[in-house]
Amino acid sequence: MSVSEPQPSAPADAPARPAERPHPLTPLIRGWVVLLAILIAISKEFLPNGSDDGFRLPPLTWLFGGIALITVAAAAVGFISWRFTHFITDEHELRIDTGMLFRQSQRIAYDKVQGVDVVQPLAARMFGLAEVSIDIGSGARPKVRFLTLSRAHGMRDYLLARAHGVRPAEVITHAETGSLLTGLSGHDQVLVTVPTRTLVVAALTTHELLTAIIGLAIAAGLAAWVGHPWVGLGIAVPAASAIFGLVSSRVLKQFNYTLSRRSSGLRITRGLTTLSSHSLPPRRVQAVQVSQSLLWRRLGLYRVDLEVIGFSISDEQDSDKVSSIMLPAGSLEQARICLDAIWPQSGWEQLTDRLAPSRARWLHPLSGPFLRWGHDGRFVVTRHGWLVRRWQVVPLARAQSLSVHQGPISRRLGLADLRIQTGGHQVMVVAEGLNAAELATELPQLCQLQRARVERDPTVGPAPVSFAELAQAGPEAVRADQAVETISDSE
């Protein structure tokens, strides 16, 4: 069910579209959030908290009157802010005007758009509305909230097409309505889905949960030793809530995880209460880590994490928290599909062909047999870890710098570690226990990071791009290619 709706081919000097307003239900949804916050605050304040004297409710008329007053005030504020919010998709920029007393006009040039996410918080989802959140490379994301879902999708497609440098007259937006649960539509080619059962099993067996439980057990043991139950309670309650939070975030936020491919790029859709749909620009991926914890080895589960520059900066209160998880849990086959989707023909598994020399076991007694690495001009792949096994793939075209480290014991054994620094700090790429003599002969080749950047970019395609060509095309050519929807996660 896709209705194509060509953009009006207006002359260049006239605005392409008239000013639009968010959906009229917007103040209601925002008011609902306010009401919910008040109710939670009140219930925290007045619910019995164990002591008898604290439980004294004010007269009910006061209470309800107060709530009604605040709700009405919030609704009025919401209505006014809705009344004065306009957005205009102009010839060169998106304008968002807000505020009655303090007027604010945000202008977002299309060529600055890095990515566009469509997020549906629970309240908005009940009314079929969605929020459009625009990534312009800085921490704060301009937002248009709330639009009907089809308009939000249309706006995303329009912004992305413009960011890619498509002329306004050529943009054709597909006003489409996806499935209510997954947000997918017929345009998407589904690559990976994670069933809920796998998510729950994975969340219950992850090493993070195991560490939390072990920590809890130690705390309980300490409390028993000290002999005062309050000490134990003081530790157990936050720990239990942390464990619950971990499991629920892994299950709720990743619920119905789907990786799909469409013409505009890769896209990840996930979330139970808040459905978020965002795409993954392979150009911005700095490094990938596939990991497998102790229990997951039995279950054959793997997790894929991404290092995307700028994404590790999260702003919790603004619900812009960005997840670095590409695949929450899946089989090896699914992990392969994920990696192939970003970097086709990376051959990351075949690349880890160098075993660490057996003398490396003196220094890495537990992980020694597992240590491996390899490289082919385009990628460096390493394998290390004992309790949590990690495969790390980094394209040399994305490396910021590389370094070699050798301690006194390593020097005796003729070993060295190779580290590759990438933008961000989610994935620390390291190859441990390498044969120092072998590395010394290959180091000159590995050090050619600048050439790798220009000639061997895995996302540019098989045809090597010459430096002169790139320089001629200017930075716009690269940036336009970069402007794809971004992967992010919000609740």
Next chain:
Amino acid sequence: MSELFTVGADWQRLPSNAASAKRLGALAINLPLAIAATVGTGLLAEWGWPMWLVAAAGVAWTIWRVVRAGRWTRSFAYLEREQDLLITAGLWNKQFSAVPYGRMLSVEVQSGPIARLWGLASVEIVTASMASNATIPAVTAETAAGLRDRLIAAGEAQALPL
């Protein structure tokens, strides 16, 4: 033994007075720390033998750092190549790093009070990665200025968007 950290004849070394600056810097940091640790232990252990143990350890550590400063400074070398800067340093924990000019975000030249006594400055290449450690700790002010200008020029010529 290994050729990983071999330094060719074309590599640049730090000026000889960099060792003196590093020695004074080590003294300026270590001595107050040693004194504080000694007094702290003295207060806890009622001026008994643990205090003297800590004092001895502090003095030994300071002397060790001051003595090693010369060798460490001589171990440091850097090489400006066409497309990247190579740095190698370290006595026990040896380190080699390569930073391409194209990834450089900025160049920071710093000169603290101790370094200024000898007319020295440090030059740091800042990349998008926090972990990149490309700092030349002490060169003469003129070298630092020249290095900065060359690095910026090379960075501009070779920069590509992230």
